[in-house]
Amino acid sequence: MRAEVISVGTELLLGQIVDTNAAYLSRLLAELGIDLHNRSTVGDNFGRIVDAVRLALSRADLVITTGGLGPTEDDLTKEAAAEALGVEVVTDEDSARRIREFFAARGVQMPERSLKQALRPKDGRVLPNEVGTAPGAIFEKDGKTVITLPGPPAECIAMVDHAVAPYLREKTGGRGIIKSKVLRIAGLGESAVEERVRDLFGGRNPTVAPLAKAGEVHLRITAKAADPAEADRLTADVEAKLRERLGDLIYGVDDETLEHVVVHRLIELGLKLALAESCTGGLLSDRVTNVPGSSNTFLGGIVAYSNEAKTKFLGVPAGLIESRGAVSHEVAKAMASGARAATGADIGIGITGIAGPGGGTPAKPVGLVYIGLSTDGGESSHEYRFAGSRRDIKERGAQAALVLLRRQVEGVTGRGTGVGRG
Amino acid sequence: MRAEVISVGTELLLGQIVDTNAAYLSRLLAELGIDLHNRSTVGDNFGRIVDAVRLALSRADLVITTGGLGPTEDDLTKEAAAEALGVEVVTDEDSARRIREFFAARGVQMPERSLKQALRPKDGRVLPNEVGTAPGAIFEKDGKTVITLPGPPAECIAMVDHAVAPYLREKTGGRGIIKSKVLRIAGLGESAVEERVRDLFGGRNPTVAPLAKAGEVHLRITAKAADPAEADRLTADVEAKLRERLGDLIYGVDDETLEHVVVHRLIELGLKLALAESCTGGLLSDRVTNVPGSSNTFLGGIVAYSNEAKTKFLGVPAGLIESRGAVSHEVAKAMASGARAATGADIGIGITGIAGPGGGTPAKPVGLVYIGLSTDGGESSHEYRFAGSRRDIKERGAQAALVLLRRQVEGVTGRGTGVGRG
Numbered sequence: 130m131r132a133e134v135i136s137v138g139t140e141l142l143l144g145q146i147v148d149t150n151a152a153y154l155s156r157l158l159a160e161l162g163i164d165l166h167n168r169s170t171v172g173d174n175f176g177r178i179v180d181a182v183r184l185a186l187s188r189a190d191l192v193i194t195t196g197g198l199g200p201t202e203d204d205l206t207k208e209a210a211a212e213a214l215g216v217e218v219v220t221d222e223d224s225a226r227r228i229r230e231f232f233a234a235r236g237v238q239m240p241e242r243s244l245k246q247a248l249r250p251k252d253g254r255v256l257p258n259e260v261g262t263a264p265g266a267i268f269e270k271d272g273k274t275v276i277t278l279p280g281p282p283a284e285c286i287a288m289v290d291h292a293v294a295p296y297l298r299e300k301t302g303g304r305g306i307i308k309s310k311v312l313r314i315a316g317l318g319e320s321a322v323e324e325r326v327r328d329l330f331g332g333r334n335p336t337v338a339p340l341a342k343a344g345e346v347h348l349r350i351t352a353k354a355a356d357p358a359e360a361d362r363l364t365a366d367v368e369a370k371l372r373e374r375l376g377d378l379i380y381g382v383d384d385e386t387l388e389h390v391v392v393h394r395l396i397e398l399g400l401k402l403a404l405a406e407s408c409t410g411g412l413l414s415d416r417v418t419n420v421p422g423s424s425n426t427f428l429g430g431i432v433a434y435s436n437e438a439k440t441k442f443l444g445v446p447a448g449l450i451e452s453r454g455a456v457s458h459e460v461a462k463a464m465a466s467g468a469r470a471a472t473g474a475d476i477g478i479g480i481t482g483i484a485g486p487g488g489g490t491p492a493k494p495v496g497l498v499y500i501g502l503s504t505d506g507g508e509s510s511h512e513y514r515f516a517g518s519r520r521d522i523k524e525r526g527a528q529a530a531l532v533l534l535r536r537q538v539e540g541v542t543g544r545g546t547g548v549g550r551g
Numbered sequence: 552m553r554a555e556v557i558s559v560g561t562e563l564l565l566g567q568i569v570d571t572n573a574a575y576l577s578r579l580l581a582e583l584g585i586d587l588h589n590r591s592t593v594g595d596n597f598g599r600i601v602d603a604v605r606l607a608l609s610r611a612d613l614v615i616t617t618g619g620l621g622p623t624e625d626d627l628t629k630e631a632a633a634e635a636l637g638v639e640v641v642t643d644e645d646s647a648r649r650i651r652e653f654f655a656a657r658g659v660q661m662p663e664r665s666l667k668q669a670l671r672p673k674d675g676r677v678l679p680n681e682v683g684t685a686p687g688a689i690f691e692k693d694g695k696t697v698i699t700l701p702g703p704p705a706e707c708i709a710m711v712d713h714a715v716a717p718y719l720r721e722k723t724g725g726r727g728i729i730k731s732k733v734l735r736i737a738g739l740g741e742s743a744v745e746e747r748v749r750d751l752f753g754g755r756n757p758t759v760a761p762l763a764k765a766g767e768v769h770l771r772i773t774a775k776a777a778d779p780a781e782a783d784r785l786t787a788d789v790e791a792k793l794r795e796r797l798g799d800l801i802y803g804v805d806d807e808t809l810e811h812v813v814v815h816r817l818i819e820l821g822l823k824l825a826l827a828e829s830c831t832g833g834l835l836s837d838r839v840t841n842v843p844g845s846s847n848t849f850l851g852g853i854v855a856y857s858n859e860a861k862t863k864f865l866g867v868p869a870g871l872i873e874s875r876g877a878v879s880h881e882v883a884k885a886m887a888s889g890a891r892a893a894t895g896a897d898i899g900i901g902i903t904g905i906a907g908p909g910g911g912t913p914a915k916p917v918g919l920v921y922i923g924l925s926t927d928g929g930e931s932s933h934e935y936r937f938a939g940s941r942r943d944i945k946e947r948g949a950q951a952a953l954v955l956l957r958r959q960v961e962g963v964t965g966r967g968t969g970v971g972r973g
Contacts, residue, residue: 140762142587143731144578145771149569151592156566165564166599168592170573177588201745201761202752232742235936240742260939281763283943307565338567349567404854410840411833414854418832421908421941429860431853432826432836438851438894442864472860486843519843 130301131164133185137196137206138280139172150195150278150285157289159351161297162306163191173197178209186213186273193293196280198263200243207248207266210275214268221249224257224264231262256292260284267296307353308360312371313381314346316532322346325374335363337371343521344528345387380535387531388416394538395426395476402534403474404430405443405464407455408482408498413527428472433464443467443479456481456493458510461501465510469503476537477503478530482513484522498526502533552723553586555607559618559628560702561594572617572700572707579711583719584727584775585613595619600631608635608695615715618702620685622665629670629688632697636690643671646679646686653684678714682706689718729775730782734793735803736768738954744768747796757785759793765943766950767809802957809953810838816960817848817898824956825896826852827865827886829877830904830920835949850894855886865889865901878903878915880932883923887932891925898959899925900952904935906944920948924955 134154140146151168158165167188171177178197185192197206211218224247232239246263249255256265256276261284268275276293278285314322322339323330326348329337335352350367354360372379381390395402404414404427414430417423431442436455439445445463453459464479482498489495496515501508511533515525556576562568573590580587589610593603600619607614619628633640646669654661668685671677678687678698683706690697698715700707736744741763745752748770751759757774772789776782794801803812817824826836826849836852839845853864858877861867867885875881886901904920911917918937923930933955937947 139760140771141574142577142590143581143771143773144574144576145762147569147571147574152563152566152569154566155564159565166594166596167603168564170590172588174588181589200742201749203760235740237740237743240746243742260943283939309567338562340568351565351567406833406836409837410845411828411836411852411854412840414828414833415831415837415945418834418854418856418906419942419945423832424856428857429854429864430833430856431851431864432833432840433851434840434846435850435894441893442851442853471863472857484840520841523837523841 130191131166131189132158132191132193133189134158134165134168135178135181135185135192135194136168136170137173137178137194138170139203141170141196142172149282150280153282153286153289154193154195156309157294157297159307160309161294161301163297163301173203173205175205175209175212178206179213182210182213182275186275190272191274191276191297193276193278195278195285198246198265198277198279200240200246200263204245204263207277210266210268210277211250214270214273214275216253216268216270217251218248219251220244221247221255221264224249224255227257227264228262256288258284258288259291260287265292306355306357306360307351308357308364309349309351310364310368311383312348312350312368312375312379313385313387314348314375314378315344315380315387315528315535317346317375317378319346322348322375322378326371329367329370332367335367337367343524344532377539386416386420387528387535389420391531391534391538392417392420392423392426394535396422398538400426400476400538401428401472401474402426403428403468403472403477405439405468405477405479406430406432407434407439407464407480408484409480409523409526409530410434410484412523413478413480413530416527416531428474431468431471439464439467443471454493456483456497456499458499458501458512461499461510462503462508463501465501465503466508475504476534477501478534479503480526480530482522482526484519484526486519496522498522498529500526500530500533502537504537552613553588553611554580554613554615555611556580556587556590557600557603557607557614557616558590558592559595559600559616560592561625563592563618564594571704572702575704575708575711576615576617579716579719581729581731581773583716583723584729585719585723595625595627597627597631597634600628601635604632604635604697608697612694613696613698613719615698615700617700617707620668620687620699620701622662622668622684626667626685629699632688632690632699633672636692636695636697638675638690638692639673640670641673642666643669643677643686646671646677649679649686650684678710680706680710681713682709687714727775727777728779728782729773730779730786731771731773732786732790733805734770734772734790734797734801735807735809736770736797736800737766737802737809737950737957739768739797739800741768744770744797744800748793751789751792754789757789759789765946766954799961808838808842809950809957811842813953813956813960814839814842814845814848816957818844820960822848822898822960823850823894823896824848825850825890825894825899827861827890827899827901828852828854829856829861829886829902830906831902831945831948831952832856832906834945835900835902835952838949838953850896853890853893861886861889865893876915878905878919878921880921880923880934883921883932884925884930885923887923887925888930897926898956899923900956901925902948902952904944904948906941906948908941918944920944920951922948922952922955924959926959
């Protein structure tokens with residue numbers, strides 16, 4: 130089977146948004162072994178959407194569109210797909226009812242035009258939207274298929290995962306596949322990671338490709354095989370080599386986040402966590418609480434932005450702040466221990482630093498961050514010098530704290546050099 | 552002038568990377584007033600790249616490609632562009648020397664095939680690569696132009712900024728420009744915003760287009776004009792109409808964030824802020840502290856994830872939590888007042904709710920959120936029912952709190968209905 134992906138939206142052509150949906154769909158098609166030779170992007174223009182769908186149908190059996198399913202006059206994808214395929218659209222009563230209910234549940238009057246979203250191919254299938262109001266649809270005619278999906282990424286991804294992937298999996302059952310596995314590495318910089326594993330990048334099947342993320346490196350292993358078992362065998366071989374080189378620096382696989390790994394380990398160990406944040410401003414608490422079930426380990430966080438808050442909530446002596454400075458090893462440790470003592474947690478983290486853009490001095494420049502760790506075994510503090518914007522420094526700080534926490538709870542020793550230093 | 556952008560690379564079609572280059576080029580073209588109706592993506596396949604360039608040349612005067620300029624056998628874009636245009640390529644001695652020097656400076660032996668990157672159109676122009684080894688090129692023939700750029704974003708962007716933008720600016724000199732302005736709206740849902748201003752969406756110049764973000768609506772006004780002053784006049788006219796309809800619901804323009812507006816207003820008024828977060832888990836503190844200078848108003852935040860933390864740090868009576876439940880109007884108000892009292896702030900916010908996926912009951916379902924506001928004028932609390940994932944609910948909660956805060960500090964009255972309800 131051969132597919133094409135068409136992204137619809139003038140906002141894409143104006144560069145106002147980056148097209149993450151197309152990448153998501155591309156990954157799915159690769160995993161299913163469906164060839165994808167062309168992707169295209171068009172604006173919210175009926176004639177050009179029809180042309181794009183027709184061209185794609187001339188080269189492929191399956192065309193997936195994203196965008197242009199909303200209630201406005203500019204949303205024309207379903208109508209254009211029907212025109213290109215030569216099929217009729219009718220109002221889907223079930224979708225119309227859902228849309229009415231969506232508004233009713235929110236106590237908002239439904240604009241009449243919202244019902245435009247309930248159009249469906251006469252002989253096709255409706256894909257319910259679990260996140261928003263615009264349903265998707267599957268159009269089929271003469272062995273060709275067009276699937277229309279909504280543009281907002283959360284809606285698109287939910288529909289792909291719950292409806293499109295199962296539909297395509299059934300349609301392609303038994304053919305060759307492409308399977309990827311991502312190894313996630315934290316605590317070692319990109320160049321240092323590549324230094325250790327570069328010779329493994331040359332392979333044809335599986336391939337290994339690095340991708341640098343904020344404070345992490347991801348290595349993607351991609352295998353082509355007749356079936357998942359063969360792909361897994363090919364992947365396991367190169368994965369073993371990568372693990373030999375990188376050891377404990379690999380904290381997780383695929384979509385596992387560092388906070389997920391840390392929170393789950395804390396829960397497993399029955400340990401309680403408390404956080405005291407200054408320069409990261411709540412970002413670390415935010416990441417920890419993104420993990421479902423984090424309330425089983427996370428007792429609370431203090432965003433101690435002022436010196437008074439550090440003293441009042443965390444018991445950091447005002448004299449210590451005065452003598453050492455709010456950004457110091459001593460205050461980071463006192464914050465960590467203060468968070469632990471105030472909540473009765475087993476592990477406390479304290480982060481203090483200068484996120485900028487103002488507030489830096491030659492002795493304590495923007496990007497200087499101290500992270501303190503407190504357990505019943507004692508206190509420690511680590512110094513970091515991060516580069517980048519205010520947001521970059523917040524992100525690097527929160528990431529470094531999670532790396533420290535993981536090392537604490539996994540009993541991982543610092544194998545790499547320059548851990549978290551950049 | 553009409554342009555098309557072609558992204559070349561099998562890694563794009565496998566979904567291994569997101570195409571940020573295409574968005575960057577799209578923004579540049581829009582700024583220069585060059586129409587972009589189609590973008591496409593092809594893999595590293597000579598025949599398909601030739602086809603894509605030919606198709607683009609049949610619809611446009613200017614084709615910009617990214618990717619496929621490297622030294623490997625898979626890098627074929629320059630050869631394909633030459634084939635599509637019917638022009639010759641020759642080795643550029645200057646580029647060949649630079650490539651040799653690049654390797655020499657790094658003490659690495661140059662693989663012979665690296666010299667493939669020095670190919671240039673016989674009558675065209677070479678674009679030096681300041682970041683990597685693969686130069687770009689400009690091919691011109693019969694009034695058509697093809698520009699080939701490298702794929703790695705750092706190399707592509709540097710070449711666009713230093714060579715392509717000046718080249719195109721000169722080429723379009725004196726011609727029209729496209730200028731955009733974004734009005735940012737919070738506190739009214741997308742449909743309700745559209746209901747008020749839909750009749751203004753039909754205009755051709757300037758155009759007005761809505762874009763829904765998490766809990767916000769952005770209206771983008773895009774004007775085509777001979778010069779910036781004319782674009783500003785055209786924009787001002789429709790902006791005045793939009794402001795008449797939406798009034799104070801418009802909180803900012805262009806890249807101004809809601810937290811930016813709120814924090815700056817608080818600083819102007821000399822007011823101090825304290826936050827108490829349960830279900831949002833620190834996200835609101837994180838957003839507030841993303842604003843440089845927020846330490847001038849933000850005293851601190853408590854992420855009171857456990858009931859004990861609510862009692863200990865915020866003085867919420869344990870009996871109140873027991874009788875009303877942690878997720879209730881009363882506890883939201885007590886959290887807000889507790890944060891204010893504990894820090895000496897002028898304004899306190901308390902957020903409590905059920906972010907899910909677990910923890911919901913029929914009476915208190917996932918998505919139920921209470922936000923309390925406390926000032927020396929008294930306490931209030933607002934109930935919300937949000938839909939979506941755990942992250943969605945956190946984001947909607949933080950957004951609703953900022954809307955409330957803005958209304959408090961701007962003296963804005965609730966004009967819209969369904970404020971923050973979805």
